[in-house]
Amino acid sequence: MVAIRVSQLTKQFNGLVAVDNISFDIQEGEIFGLLGPNGAGKTTILSMLATILESTAGEAVVNGISIAANPDAVRKSIGIVFQDQSLDEELTAFENMDFHGRLYRIPKAVRRERISTLLELVGLADRKDDFVKTFSGGMRRRLEIARGLLHEPKVLFLDEPTLGLDPQTRNHLWEYIERLNKEKRITIILTTHYMDEADKLCGRVAIIDKGKIIAMDTPQNLKNQIGGDVVTITSTKIAALADAISGSWIKTKEQHDGFLTIHLENAETHIATIVTAAEKQNIPIAAISIHKPTLESVFLHFTGRTIREEDASNKDHMRMRARLWRGK
Amino acid sequence: MDIIATIWLRSMKRYIRSKSRIIGSLGMPVFFLVLLGFGLNAVVNIPGTEANYVGFLVPGIVAMSVLFTSVFSGIQIIWDKQFGFLKETLVAPVSRLEIMLGQTLGGATTAFIQGLLILVFSLIIGLTIVSAGGFLIAFGFMILIGIAFTSFGIAIASRMEDMHGFQLIMNFIIFPVFGLSGALFPIDTLPVWLRSLTLADPLTYGVEGIRYGLTGTSQLDPLLSFGVLTAFTVAMIGAGAHLFRKVQI
Known part of the structure; x- marks a missing residue:
């Protein structure tokens, strides 16, 4: 079964082509990665699929629903974790979850039950009544993932899920994401500019550069190719x-x-x-x-450039700093 | 309806938890009331009313408290924008109008409570109650001011990227709206040019309405006040809803 089908999707901002005529399929149960440097168009692709941003041309079908024809139904069927934090720090973990559940009109009894199951899953059950402002960066991320799952989406969108987190927390998060994928059979599409993340976590990776897919396969096949x-x-x-x-x-x-x-x-x-x-x-x-060979060398092979941390734009660095500052 | 209630509930939780903000935003109105009220009480006589100056001032300060709190509550959407929480609300499968109305009612409730606290304070320092019915009239006007100016704040916040413009709004819109409203002085005795300015200020009708409720007399017909303020409120809800619908994430 195809979870997401993208055909010839294009996005222009004032004549600037951010996403250039891309097509790909994601099968149900996959962990699919969009890998590329900052500004490659990964987040734009994700935003269009999540119906936050309208496409300029092309079509995409998410869970069998067209993003152009029925954006509300698409939103109901997906979960999103944004690149930037989107929690209310003045509320507790439970209240953030509960707010989300009410917005998605989940009946109270079901809501309560799912919240405790999910908080258990991401290891925050004992912090349920603590204010989010007391949480570390990793805990906030986990809470956001749990919240994204509350309305039982079939597809989960993760935009740079481990940006600005320390290595140990990243490893933990990867484990959670893998478990979600295996145990709950949730299709996951994520963007990242971390090579090791794409390599370790994703079943298949599309390498994006300047709005185009320059290579797409399993990490192993990509590496064998070069x-x-x-x-x-x-x-x-x-x-x-x-x-x-x-x-x-x-x-x-x-x-x-x-x-x-x-x-x-x-x-x-x-x-x-x-x-x-x-x-x-x-x-x-x-x-x-x-x-x-690493995905780094694959990217080098196809583009003649490397994706390195230094490439991170100023905005990204500020974002990371802001997150660290808030998180500690 | 349940979505509006959800968003309202969040505003309430945030409000009740921010004790320092509750106390902080009571500071200025109490300051005005005590200093101006007792400072000028002996030297100011309001023609045509039996009330002393403190009694005259209370409705104005109540309106001030509601005004400032409601504009600030509306503008707080910018914080939600900056801290990302707005995204969470906007991607949910709910209409923008529901979100906007929830925020408006939340802000208006907070503003109403702040006004109520000033009212309680003025009872403590000696305001006498004219009638219970008058209180209800005053409450009605306070709620209208709260809804109108929270919507106004949301409209402004929808067009602003960050809090940098906040001082501008305070200095060039909110203070003039307060200053020109007849909260501090009777409008009947003003020179003609100033009087027409006060009559163009929507808050004037709110202040006069509250004054009618609390003291039993006012310089404007309470029905006129009610009509103008209601029309202004409806217009502000329309403007807020329209601009909020265009917010990009």
């Missing part, structure tokens, strides 16, 4: 070592000063062969390491 793994062996006898190692699995061998690099697929399955071959010839190995 030429597999690299094994680096440090030794005193490079030339002899290069001769000793041979096989059809080797793509290229390169001799450097003091070390040898071998390009190959599935490096870990060939380490034993390499070591055995070297031992047979009595060639000492000082060190051996495997480099797996």
Whole structure:
């Protein structure tokens, strides 16, 4: 079953093309990532699918409902966690949830029950009556995710879910998101500019640059596309070592000063062969390491540029700082 | 209706919890009432009424309290915009009109309570009650002022990006509206040019209405006051709803 079908979706702001004729399908139960640098158009895509922003051209169907024809029905069927915090800090966790439940017209008894189940799920059950202003950044994020799930959406939209969070909190959040996806069978579409996040969390990733999809596949396939793994062996006898190692699995061998690099697929399955071959010839190995390609190198491969933290725009930095400042 | 109630309930919770704001916004009206009231009581005689100056001033200060609180409540939407909470409300499958009306009633209720606190304070310092029915009339006018100016605040907030313009609004709209309203002086004895300005000020009709309720006499016909203020309130709700519908997130 297709959860989201996007066909030739385009958005222009005063003649500037933010999203350029993109098409993709998301299957039910997937965790789908929109990966790209800031300003690539990820949030714009998400906003159009969530019917917060009108598209300039093209169509999209969310849960079988057209975003153009019936935005209200689309909104009812999705949950959203925005990039910026959208909680009322003067209310308690429970009250924030309850407010949301009332807006979505969930009957009181059902509302109560779901709120306690969801707060349990995100580990905030014991903080239910505490004011949100006393919460840390990670707790706020978890509360927002729980709130987004209150009206039982089939699709959850997460816009930069871990922006500005510390590594440990990010790991926890990833676990929650994975659990939601598995246990509740919720389709998740998220935007991120963190490579590791897309790699670890997403079943499939669309790499977005300048409003276009430049590559779309599973993280593994994307990485395989750009030429597999690299094994680096440090030794005193490079030339002899290069001769000793041979096989059809080797793509290229390169001799450097003091070390040898071998390009190959599935490096870990060939380490034993390499070591055995070297031992047979009595060639000492000082060190051996495997480099797996990352989504970072995939992005580099397709665009000739890297996505780095330094690319984060000023606005983003301010946002992060504001979040940290509020969160602590 | 339940959506309006939900948004109203949130305003109430926030209001009751912000004790410092409740006390803080009582400061200025109490200050005006005590200083002007007792300072000028001995030297000011209001022609045509038996009330002393303090008695004359109380309705004006009640209106002032309602005015300031309601405009501020309306403008608070900017905070919701800046802190992101407005997004949560606007993406929910509810109409903008319901949200706007909920905010308006919330703001008006807060403003009414603030006015009521001033009224209680003036009872303590010696205001005498003319009649219970008069009190109800005053309440009616307070609620109208509250709804009108909360809507006005929402209309302004819908067009503002941040709180930077707030001082501008206070200095060039709210203070003149208060100053020209006849809250502090009788309008009958004013020079003609100033009198026409006060008659163009919607708050004048609110102050006069409350004054009629509390003291039993007023310089404007209470039915006229009620008519003008109601028309202004309806217009402000219309303007607020219209501008709020256009808010982008």
